[in-house]
Amino acid sequence: MISLLMRDLRLAVRAGGGFGLGLAFFLIVTVLVPLGVGPETGLLAKIAPGILWIGALLACLLSLDRIFALDWEDGSLDLLATAPLPMEGIVSIKALAHWLTTGLPLVIVAPGLGVLLSLPQGGYFWIVVSLLLGSPALSVIGTFGAALTVGLKRGGLLLSLLVLPLYVPTLVFGAEVARRGAEGFAVQTPLLMLAGISFGAVALLPFASAAVLRINLR
Amino acid sequence: MSIWEYANPVKFIKTTDRLMPYMAVGAVVCLVSGLIWGFFFTPDDYRQGSTVKIIYLHVPAALMAINAWLMMLVASLVWIVRRHHVSALAARAAAPIGAVMTIIALATGAIWGQPMWGTWWVWDPRLTSFLILFLFYLGYMALWEAIENDDTAADLTSILCLVGSVFAVLSRYAVLFWNQGLHQGASLSLDKEEHVHDVYSNPLYVCIAGFILLFIALVFLRTQTEIRARRARALIARERLA
Numbered sequence: 001m002i003s004l005l006m007r008d009l010r011l012a013v014r015a016g017g018g019f020g021l022g023l024a025f026f027l028i029v030t031v032l033v034p035l036g037v038g039p040e041t042g043l044l045a046k047i048a049p050g051i052l053w054i055g056a057l058l059a060c061l062l063s064l065d066r067i068f069a070l071d072w073e074d075g076s077l078d079l080l081a082t083a084p085l086p087m088e089g090i091v092s093i094k095a096l097a098h099w100l101t102t103g104l105p106l107v108i109v110a111p112g113l114g115v116l117l118s119l120p121q122g123g124y125f126w127i128v129v130s131l132l133l134g135s136p137a138l139s140v141i142g143t144f145g146a147a148l149t150v151g152l153k154r155g156g157l158l159l160s161l162l163v164l165p166l167y168v169p170t171l172v173f174g175a176e177v178a179r180r181g182a183e184g185f186a187v188q189t190p191l192l193m194l195a196g197i198s199f200g201a202v203a204l205l206p207f208a209s210a211a212v213l214r215i216n217l218r
Numbered sequence: 219m220s221i222w223e224y225a226n227p228v229k230f231i232k233t234t235d236r237l238m239p240y241m242a243v244g245a246v247v248c249l250v251s252g253l254i255w256g257f258f259f260t261p262d263d264y265r266q267g268s269t270v271k272i273i274y275l276h277v278p279a280a281l282m283a284i285n286a287w288l289m290m291l292v293a294s295l296v297w298i299v300r301r302h303h304v305s306a307l308a309a310r311a312a313a314p315i316g317a318v319m320t321i322i323a324l325a326t327g328a329i330w331g332q333p334m335w336g337t338w339w340v341w342d343p344r345l346t347s348f349l350i351l352f353l354f355y356l357g358y359m360a361l362w363e364a365i366e367n368d369d370t371a372a373d374l375t376s377i378l379c380l381v382g383s384v385f386a387v388l389s390r391y392a393v394l395f396w397n398q399g400l401h402q403g404a405s406l407s408l409d410k411e412e413h414v415h416d417v418y419s420n421p422l423y424v425c426i427a428g429f430i431l432l433f434i435a436l437v438f439l440r441t442q443t444e445i446r447a448r449r450a451r452a453l454i455a456r457e458r459l460a
Contacts, residue, residue, distance in 0.1 A: 144381065148361065148374055158357075158364050162378065165353040166385045172392040190395065197388065208381050215373040 001085065001093055008097035011070075022059040022102045023109060029055040030113040041118045048117035049178030052127055055113070056106045057138060057167055063102050064142040065159055067094050068150040068213075077150075081217050087210035095136075095143040095206070103135035119182060126181025130194060134174035137198040140205045141166045147212040169197050225302035227445045234438040241435035248428030256421035272330045274422060278429035280323035283351065286316030286433065290358075291383050294376030304441065306372035307448070309379065310362055311440030315433060317355035324348055347390040354382045368448065 033051050034044055071077040080090050110131055111124045119127065145163035149155030173194040180187045224230045256274035293309035296302060327345065328338045339345065361378055365371035 148378060149364075151370075152364050155364075158360055161353075161360055162357040165350055165357060165389070166382070168350055169385060169388040169392040172389070172395065176395065193392075193395075205381070208377055212374060212377055215370055215377075218370070 001089055004080070004085070004090065004093050005097055008094065009100060012066075012097065012101040022063045023105050025062055026055045026059040026106055026109065027113065029058060030116055034117065045118045045120050045182070048114060048119040049123060049127060049182050050175045051117060052110050052114060052119070053131070053134075053171060053175040053178060056110065056131055056135065057171060059106055060102055060135065060138045060142060061160055061163060063098065064146045064163065065149070065156050067098050067143055067146040069146075069155075072150050077213075078217060081213075087214055088206045091143055091147065091209040091213060092206045095139045095202075095209075098143065099136055099139035103131075103139050107131040107135060120184075122184050123178060123182030126187060127178045130174045130177035130181070130191070133177075133191070133194050133198050134170050137170045137201040138167065140201045140209075141170070144205050144209040144212065147209040147216065150213065151216050170194070170201075173197060222300070222302070225300070225304050227304055230304050231442055231445060234442060238435055238438050241431050241438065245428050245431035245435055248424050248431060252421050252424030252428050256418075256425060260417055260421060269330055269333050270418070272326050273418065274425045276323060276326040276330060277422060278426045279319045279326065280348070281426060282429050282433050283316055283319040283323050283348065285430075286312050286319060287351065287354070287383070287386070289437070290316070290379055294379040297372055297376050298380075303372075303448075304445065306376065307444040308437060308441045309376065310372075311444055312433075312437050313355055313359050313362070315436050315440070317352060317359065319429075319433075320348055320352040320355060324352070341393075343390075343393045346393045347386075350389045350393075351386060354386055358382065 030051060033047075033055075037043060037047070068077060071080070081087065083090075107128060110127050111119075114124055114127055142163055145159050145166070148162060149159045152158065173190045176190040177187050177194055180190065224233060253274055257271050260271065262268050262270070290309040290312050293305045293312070296305040297309065324345070327348075331340070332338050358375060358378060361375050362371055365374060
């Protein structure tokens with residue numbers, strides 16, 4: 001499993017694309033928002049947590065189809081399926097690799113982009129915490145969506161249609177944590193809910209993804 | 219004699235053919251009488267005026283929007299556990315009906331909300347969760363359309379339905395988190411306190427019965443269509459081989 005993880009990470013870094021692309025997309029979204037709504041500091045500060053969350057979510061979505069698509073095309077997914085590894089393990093490792101190459105970098109650059117949106121002082125810590133807690137859920141849910149659409153020719157659009165509604169609870173609680181943190185309110189309740197959703201998704205969804213992948217490889 | 223007999227498509231078509239006229243006539247009778255009763259023979263509300271009467275479309279449609287998803291969930295489970303094709307096709311048949319019910323509920327709600335709340339749309343928990351439910355319907359239908367192999371499509375969509383149900387419930391409670399919103403609480407409940415008055419609720423029950431019968435009739439019809447379409451495809455495939 002470790003070697004599978006290392007392989008995926010190496011592929012992601014060396015083959016280009018996924019790694020830098022998600023970050024660049026995140027940057028562009030956060031740059032476009034002030035251009036769209038105007039540079040007024042007060043308004044930007046108010047919507048900054050939500051924008052950062054939506055930007056991270058879309059950047060995450062962008063790289064989802066790469067989780068399985070390449071391995072599906074060159075047949076290595078079939079090899080993996082016959083390897084002495086449980087399918088749930090493969091799916092979890094794939095999700096972990098996706099999180100390490102997409103989710104984690106997004107978490108790291110989010111405070112920097114917060115500056116662009118004049119995020120209030122208290123918000124920086126909470127945006128990092130909420131993204132750190134929420135992004136694993138984004139990766140795991142996305143892996144489920146990617147597994148659903150793996151065999152399809154134009155799965156990209158369908159993937160977003162399937163995955164975005166599933167992102168709703170994570171987004172609501174994650175953005176709520178960041179918003180309350182930025183405005184200096186207590187964040188405990190949404191933070192616990194976010195953590196609950198995240199850990200629940202990480203624990204349970206790999207089973208669904210594995211079942212779906214088995215059906216698709218049948 | 220068990221319910222699984224109806225998993226046989228022939229038996230299913232035969233039985234539903236016999237039941238469907240009753241359902242359809244019942245639906246028409248209930249809807250016509252319920253709507254006429256509701257629209258013309260109930261008093262205007264002292265605050266809302268005659269706009270209160272949109273309840274006779276709004277509440278049953280909203281009810282069916284949720285129950286259609288529940289029906290799909292049960293049918294999906296039956297497909298996963300017992301692999302009866304009719305069940306998968308019934309789930310597929312129910313999805314567009316549920317989506318249309320969701321649209322009706324949202325549209326009538328908007329038309330009702332405009333004079334009452336002064337706005338067509340607010341991000342109120344109930345409204346938001348219905349919009350999200352609609353997105354789930356869209357995704358479900360799109361996945362059915364996208365996959366060519368029937369069995370694969372049935373498997374994948376039923377798993378999507380299961381996972382989607384969990385997330386739909388989560389979303390419902392996530393948006394509740396914001397605030398209570400403008401929408402009133404339950405109009406019909408066993409708790410008499412928040413119940414609407416009998417003058418309004420009696421025609422409402424008739425309308426709900428009409429919507430339920432209409433839903434059943436439509437699901438029967440669409441499931442039959444799906445079965446026949448699949449048969450036709452199988453025949454064409456066999457012709458080609460021969």
